[in-house]
Amino acid sequence: xxxxxxKTALVTGAASGIGRSIxxxxxxxxxxxxxxxLNEAVGQEVADEINSSGGKAYFQKLDVTSEAQWAQAFSxxxxxxxxxxxxxxxxxxxxxxxTENISFSDWxxxxxxxxxxxxxxxxxxxxxxxxxxxxxxINIASIEGMIGDADLSAYTxxxxxxxxxxKSSALLCAREGYKIRINSINPGVIRTALLDAHLANxxxxxxxxxxxASKHPIGFLxxxxxxxxxxxxxxxxxxxxxxxxxxxxxxxxxxx
Amino acid sequence: MGxxxxKVALVTGAASGIGAASxxxxxxxxxxxxxxxxxxxxxxxxxxxxxxxxxFVPLDVSQEAQxxxxxxxxxxxxxxxxxxxxxxxxxxxxxVENTTxxxxxxxxxxxxxxxxxxxxxxxxxxxxxxxxxxINMSSVSAIGGYPYVFAYSASKGAIRAMTKSVAVHxxxxxYGIRCNSIHPSxxxxxxxxxxxDIAEAAxxxxxxxxPSELKGLGTPxxxxxxxxxxxxxxxxxxxxxxxxxDNAATIIEGKIPG
Numbered sequence: 001x002x003x004x005x006x007k008t009a010l011v012t013g014a015a016s017g018i019g020r021s022i023x024x025x026x027x028x029x030x031x032x033x034x035x036x037x038l039n040e041a042v043g044q045e046v047a048d049e050i051n052s053s054g055g056k057a058y059f060q061k062l063d064v065t066s067e068a069q070w071a072q073a074f075s076x077x078x079x080x081x082x083x084x085x086x087x088x089x090x091x092x093x094x095x096x097x098x099t100e101n102i103s104f105s106d107w108x109x110x111x112x113x114x115x116x117x118x119x120x121x122x123x124x125x126x127x128x129x130x131x132x133x134x135x136x137x138i139n140i141a142s143i144e145g146m147i148g149d150a151d152l153s154a155y156t157x158x159x160x161x162x163x164x165x166x167k168s169s170a171l172l173c174a175r176e177g178y179k180i181r182i183n184s185i186n187p188g189v190i191r192t193a194l195l196d197a198h199l200a201n202x203x204x205x206x207x208x209x210x211x212x213a214s215k216h217p218i219g220f221l222x223x224x225x226x227x228x229x230x231x232x233x234x235x236x237x238x239x240x241x242x243x244x245x246x247x248x249x250x251x252x253x254x255x256x
Numbered sequence: 257m258g259x260x261x262x263k264v265a266l267v268t269g270a271a272s273g274i275g276a277a278s279x280x281x282x283x284x285x286x287x288x289x290x291x292x293x294x295x296x297x298x299x300x301x302x303x304x305x306x307x308x309x310x311x312f313v314p315l316d317v318s319q320e321a322q323x324x325x326x327x328x329x330x331x332x333x334x335x336x337x338x339x340x341x342x343x344x345x346x347x348x349x350x351x352v353e354n355t356t357x358x359x360x361x362x363x364x365x366x367x368x369x370x371x372x373x374x375x376x377x378x379x380x381x382x383x384x385x386x387x388x389x390x391i392n393m394s395s396v397s398a399i400g401g402y403p404y405v406f407a408y409s410a411s412k413g414a415i416r417a418m419t420k421s422v423a424v425h426x427x428x429x430x431y432g433i434r435c436n437s438i439h440p441s442x443x444x445x446x447x448x449x450x451x452x453d454i455a456e457a458a459x460x461x462x463x464x465x466x467p468s469e470l471k472g473l474g475t476p477x478x479x480x481x482x483x484x485x486x487x488x489x490x491x492x493x494x495x496x497x498x499x500x501x502d503n504a505a506t507i508i509e510g511k512i513p514g
Contacts, residue, residue, distance in 0.1 A: 217427030222493035229490035238481035241474035244504035248497035255496020
């Protein structure tokens with residue numbers, strides 16, 4: 001199967017977790033993938049792994065908060081690939097802290113990556129895609145952008161911003177006839193290396209895993225692939241009528 | 257290898273539009289499909305075209321006894337039920353002031369009652385085979401205000417809420433059954449095209465009321481692709497969620513036509 005054959009995709013935060021899974025899946029389904037991340041060593045490994053298993057990928061060092069680095073990444077991909085069909089704004093950070101105690105600098109650090117990074121990527125991609133006949137931009141938000149979480153003040157604000165920014169940008173592209181679709185995905189808790197590190201803090205991680213899983217009616221936590229399949233759908237032409245919309249992949253968390 | 261290889265599906269309203277496109281795609285991706293509809297002629301013609309992995313079973317979704325019989329037929333032919341697409345629906349063009357009791361009950365008998373009976377008996381069959389995926393066809397009219405399809409909106413809103421109730425119930429019972437809804441707008445199906453003709457004939461300003469339909473209609477295949485995703489194991493962490501396929505129709509600035 002090759003559901004995104006011949007397309008070029010840039011995935012941010014692609015060195016690990018959900019981003020890595022997205023990059024690998026898009027490559028398996030026929031896309032050339034730009035593995036963008038801050039972490040050079042691990043990001044390069046992901047690109048190598050894709051190339052050695054018959055796919056096509058290269059690593060691009062990218063700090064999503066830097067407009068200059070976005071410009072560099074786009075000029076590199078223009079030279080190497082000639083076009084961009086798919087942008088996955090996946091890079092994100094989290095900082096535990098509630099509204100009373102989070103410092104302004106911690107707040108700004110979260111907003112900088114999660115919201116400003118998505119804006120910079122989307123703006124750069126629209127400029128490129130509109131003259132190349134269109135594309136699909138996929139922003140990874142979170143169920144924490146739909147509901148509140150007392151201990152994730154900045155994170156919930158940033159992800160709520162990503163959801164509505166997505167709709168605003170989708171309407172712009174539709175109105176202007178750019179043929180660029182923009183959608184978001186709201187995952188629940190996904191079992192990534194970051195989560196495993198959190199679980200490793202517990203002498204017996206099982207009760208903590210069960211506590212988190214029990215918040216999801218389906219009874220287990222998601223895997224990175226669960227999100228990657230949603231990205232694949234939105235990246236492919238299967239979703240040509242879908243824009244300004246969102247996929248909730250949360251095991252029923254927000255259905256309750 | 258198909259994306260739903262080895263699975264067995266039941267699709268209601270399968271003789272035309274989104275139901276037909278979903279049945280065709282599910283079979284193409286490896287499923288066996290029982291196509292259900294009240295239009296026996298079209299349903300049988302489509303099933304015979306699709307070959308041995310398709311079976312047509314007449315079904316009026318508003319009749320519980322017919323549901324029980326249809327699922328028995330499905331189980332005796334294909335042995336199990338993995339995917340249920342509650343797609344059958346009808347629309348009546350009328351607002352809250354001029355909707356008749358008859359029209360109200362008719363729309364609900366197909367949409368609301370049909371989805372209830374399907375879910376109830378579909379869960380029964382799916383439990384026996386260890387799980388499954390129920391996909392309910394709702395509408396953007398369950399989300400925004402659509403005055404000229406009052407009963408339809410109410411029914412689609414009920415389907416939206418039923419979906420979440422069923423999803424959480426099945427999760428709490430550990431049935432391994434997921435339940436999600438799809439909310440299309442502006443899809444070129446026989447039902448919608450007829451609706452547009454009626455609306456225009458009645459002098460409604462469809463440019464204001466049906467924005468996406470004038471900006472370019474989607475196709476039944478656009479919805480079928482989402483049915484396929486929700487039917488497949490690709491969406492195993494997706495439960496109680498809703499998917500809007502509307503070319504941004506629901507997020508466009510509100511208009512209240514005079």
